[in-house]
Amino acid sequence: MTVTTDTPADGHSLVGERGQTDTHAISLNGKGDWIVGDDALIFAPGRVVSILDRSRYRSPAFLALARVAIQKVVSDPGPLRILTGMPSAWFADGEARGQLADAVRAAAAPLGEASVTVAPEAAGVYYAWLFESGRLDLIRLAQTVGVIDAGYRDVNVALFSGGRYVGGESVPGGTHEALKDIKRLIATTYRMELSLHEVDAAQRTDGLIVEGMRHPMPGGTRAALTRSLSTVVATGKSLWPNGGRALHAVVLGGGGAAHLAEALGREFPQLSALENPQLAGARGFLAMATAATPGRP
Amino acid sequence: MAPRRSFTLAMPDSDPRSARIWQHLSRIGADADASAELRALICAALDQTARLDRIEDKLDQTTRLDRIEAKLDQTARLDRIEDKLDRLIDGGVVRHDLSPPPPPSPSPSDSLIDPAIIATMLDFG
Numbered sequence: 570m571t572v573t574t575d576t577p578a579d580g581h582s583l584v585g586e587r588g589q590t591d592t593h594a595i596s597l598n599g600k601g602d603w604i605v606g607d608d609a610l611i612f613a614p615g616r617v618v619s620i621l622d623r624s625r626y627r628s629p630a631f632l633a634l635a636r637v638a639i640q641k642v643v644s645d646p647g648p649l650r651i652l653t654g655m656p657s658a659w660f661a662d663g664e665a666r667g668q669l670a671d672a673v674r675a676a677a678a679p680l681g682e683a684s685v686t687v688a689p690e691a692a693g694v695y696y697a698w699l700f701e702s703g704r705l706d707l708i709r710l711a712q713t714v715g716v717i718d719a720g721y722r723d724v725n726v727a728l729f730s731g732g733r734y735v736g737g738e739s740v741p742g743g744t745h746e747a748l749k750d751i752k753r754l755i756a757t758t759y760r761m762e763l764s765l766h767e768v769d770a771a772q773r774t775d776g777l778i779v780e781g782m783r784h785p786m787p788g789g790t791r792a793a794l795t796r797s798l799s800t801v802v803a804t805g806k807s808l809w810p811n812g813g814r815a816l817h818a819v820v821l822g823g824g825g826a827a828h829l830a831e832a833l834g835r836e837f838p839q840l841s842a843l844e845n846p847q848l849a850g851a852r853g854f855l856a857m858a859t860a861a862t863p864g865r866p
Numbered sequence: 867m868a869p870r871r872s873f874t875l876a877m878p879d880s881d882p883r884s885a886r887i888w889q890h891l892s893r894i895g896a897d898a899d900a901s902a903e904l905r906a907l908i909c910a911a912l913d914q915t916a917r918l919d920r921i922e923d924k925l926d927q928t929t930r931l932d933r934i935e936a937k938l939d940q941t942a943r944l945d946r947i948e949d950k951l952d953r954l955i956d957g958g959v960v961r962h963d964l965s966p967p968p969p970p971s972p973s974p975s976d977s978l979i980d981p982a983i984i985a986t987m988l989d990f991g
Binding site: 660686688689692696705710731732733734857860861 | 979983984986987988989990991
């Protein structure tokens with residue numbers, strides 16, 4: 570069985586400590602009971618945990634979140650092959666990599682013994698592009714490509730050549746930062762205090778309800794969603810050979826991809842924006858984990 | 867002067883129903899009351915759209931893929947519907963939900979992936 574994990578960029582990577590509810594909870598021996606995702610937003614909105622720095626890997630909240638994610642995709646107990654990602658900026662931190670692998674192994678333990686590989690987050694988007702047709706594309710594999718993974722915490726910019734990870738950077742400006750800006754704009758314009766997941770829902774539907782009436786998103790929303798653009802472009806031009814001009818493709822994925830695609834396409838004409846970008850990383854890791862599993866048919 | 871009514875109908879020139887509408891418009895005089903026949907032609911075109919809507923709804927319920935935005939660009943729309951059908955039939959690696967994935971299916975080309983390539987792809991230094 571192969572499993573892939575990736576952090577959704579939609580604000581659902583939320584875990585709440587369980588209150589007096591009957592909802593399904595994850596019980597961690599000695600580390601409390603936890604409810605995850607929409608349940609956390611409904612039943613424990615005041616006690617939501619969303620840890621964005623690398624200390625998350627030592628938190629029982631992360632363990633609970635990873636366990637639910639694995640349970641969603643694993644149907645039968647047994648040995649597991651798990652491929653997951655972490656931001657490029659942390660990837661050189663061997664201790665953090667070890668903690669992430671340990672946490673994922675512990676999360677999977679009730680289902681089976683797991684062999685865990687930790688990759689730079691952008692690798693998932695790269696693999697999604699390589700396996701886009703459903704098969705490993707050997708022509709793409711031989712190429713030198715830039716990858717932009719516009720995630721929730723940050724934006725990962727990476728370089729791959731001949732299938733090999735060459736290097737990468739994480740830059741601020743993930744969807745989380747944009748949502749905080751939009752939250753302030755909504756507070757100023759409509760005098761409403763929304764949580765970040767409510768802001769996320771509003772911007773996805775391009776409007777919000779105020780006193781029973783639907784209103785447009787406040788001015789400045791679009792700018793907030795693309796604020797990281799100049800940093801991402803500068804990082805790419807710095808990291809990639811010849812400022813990116815020599816690349817065969819610049820592959821774009823992640824939850825923030827939709828907002829950046831048009832402008833990035835003007836900077837990098839060879840841009841390849843993946844379909845359904847929010848789950849591109851997860852799709853790529855799944856394809857790669859499947860291909861890397863010994864004994865597969 | 868009689869009131870005039872303007873409308874916009876976006877369909878590719880290559881669509882045979884566009885041709886019929888243009889032909890009809892070019893035939894009628896400036897003051898002729900063409901509304902009945904024109905309405906019939908447009909309804910015929912829109913009936914196709916309603917039918918595509920129903921087909922796509924059924925596909926979306928199965929594949930959970932994104933909805934198509936260009937409702938009246940029938941050619942592009944049919945291309946994308948065909949793509950959705952292909953994915954459904956092929957059961958390709960691209961998945962758009964987090965339900966348990968099916969067991970890996972035998973694939974002649976998968977077995978050709980050199981283990982050394984896999985090792986390179988998973989070598990992060």
